[in-house]
Amino acid sequence: MAKNRHQELGLADEQVIEMYRTMLLARKIDERMWLLNRAGKIPFVISCQGQEAAQIGAAFALNRTEDYIAPYYRDMGVVLAFGMTTRELFLSAFAKAEDPNSGGRQMPSHFGQKKNRILTGSSPVTTQLPHAVGVALAGKMEKKDFVSFVTLGEGSSNQGDFHEGLNFAGVHKLPVITMVENNKYAISVPLDRQVASETVADRGQSYGMPGYQVNGNDPLEVYKVMKEARERAVNGEGPTLIEALTNRLTAHSSDDDHTAYRDQEEIEKMKQDDCVNFFSDYLKGSKVLTEEQEEEIIKDIDKEINDATEYAENAPYAEAESALKHVYAEEGGE
Numbered sequence: 001m002a003k004n005r006h007q008e009l010g011l012a013d014e015q016v017i018e019m020y021r022t023m024l025l026a027r028k029i030d031e032r033m034w035l036l037n038r039a040g041k042i043p044f045v046i047s048c049q050g051q052e053a054a055q056i057g058a059a060f061a062l063n064r065t066e067d068y069i070a071p072y073y074r075d076m077g078v079v080l081a082f083g084m085t086t087r088e089l090f091l092s093a094f095a096k097a098e099d100p101n102s103g104g105r106q107m108p109s110h111f112g113q114k115k116n117r118i119l120t121g122s123s124p125v126t127t128q129l130p131h132a133v134g135v136a137l138a139g140k141m142e143k144k145d146f147v148s149f150v151t152l153g154e155g156s157s158n159q160g161d162f163h164e165g166l167n168f169a170g171v172h173k174l175p176v177i178t179m180v181e182n183n184k185y186a187i188s189v190p191l192d193r194q195v196a197s198e199t200v201a202d203r204g205q206s207y208g209m210p211g212y213q214v215n216g217n218d219p220l221e222v223y224k225v226m227k228e229a230r231e232r233a234v235n236g237e238g239p240t241l242i243e244a245l246t247n248r249l250t251a252h253s254s255d256d257d258h259t260a261y262r263d264q265e266e267i268e269k270m271k272q273d274d275c276v277n278f279f280s281d282y283l284k285g286s287k288v289l290t291e292e293q294e295e296e297i298i299k300d301i302d303k304e305i306n307d308a309t310e311y312a313e314n315a316p317y318a319e320a321e322s323a324l325k326h327v328y329a330e331e332g333g334e
Contacts, residue, residue: 057222155186
């Protein structure tokens with residue numbers, strides 16, 4: 001990778017260090033959650049490992065004080081970049097009352113936070129895409145400059161919601177950006193058994209929008225195409241489809257054994273292409289980051305994660321009586 005590419009994209013050294021820190025934070029939160037799951041302390045993990053570069057590159061190209069996001073369950077990097085905290089993510093993992101996503105009612109990684117414009121997700125895959133399109137339609141009707149950003153896996157790109165949502169966005173030229181994080185497996189089903197077209201990005205032209213395939217291990221490449229997509233959206237030029245090629249370094253979830261369908265050679269190759277190491281090497285090669293600075297960042301992140309884990313583990317669960325809250329209409333229309 002050429003030196004100082006970030007400066008050519010208009011990114012200051014401090015910004016790319018923040019991008020790297022957020023990638024590393026997402027990775028280390030995820031690693032801690034796996035340990036907690038295997039210790040029997042939290043029920044479920046669905047991992048972001050290997051996809052952090054695509055997530056952070058995209059999120060940093062958006063307006064993180066105005067744009068709306070509809071993330072899918074792996075998008076820990078996106079929600080961290082948009083303001084969800086480490087403590088809040090652990091509160092969700094432990095299903096505690098203070099969990100901002102659902103007060104402990106939803107599975108972990110079903111993100112949603114009104115104050116940070118994170119649209120609530122659900123277990124059925126791809127339902128977030130029509131929601132993001134609807135938010136973009138509302139923005140266009142109200143003549144606002146924000147865009148909506150929706151993410152999903154390539155397996156989800158074969159669901160009806162994907163095609164209906166993109167078609168509607170294309171017809172009405174809505175300011176919505178769809179990013180498919182193609183990690184090459186829909187749980188255990190490989191890409192060649194899912195998608196007949198040469199790329200997922202090729203589908204964009206069918207819906208009247210440009211489609212771009214990018215290296216999802218390179219946050220700067222993702223940043224560049226996302227920034228251009230956002231400029232088109234706010235200029236009234238309509239939606240964009242982006243396919244970020246990534247690797248899922250772990251099993252599909254804590255309930256999956258990926259060695260049943262991936263051989264060890266493939267797994268080792270993915271680890272060699274780890275996007276976190278890739279960006280670390282770039283920053284050091286560009287003289288933006290030193291080994292000593294990286295050690296300080298890791299030390300700071302470790303403390304943040306330890307504090308958040310301790311707080312969340314000791315936080316109270318929701319009162320049992322709250323189980324029916326938001327299920328039935330309440331007096332006063334609340």
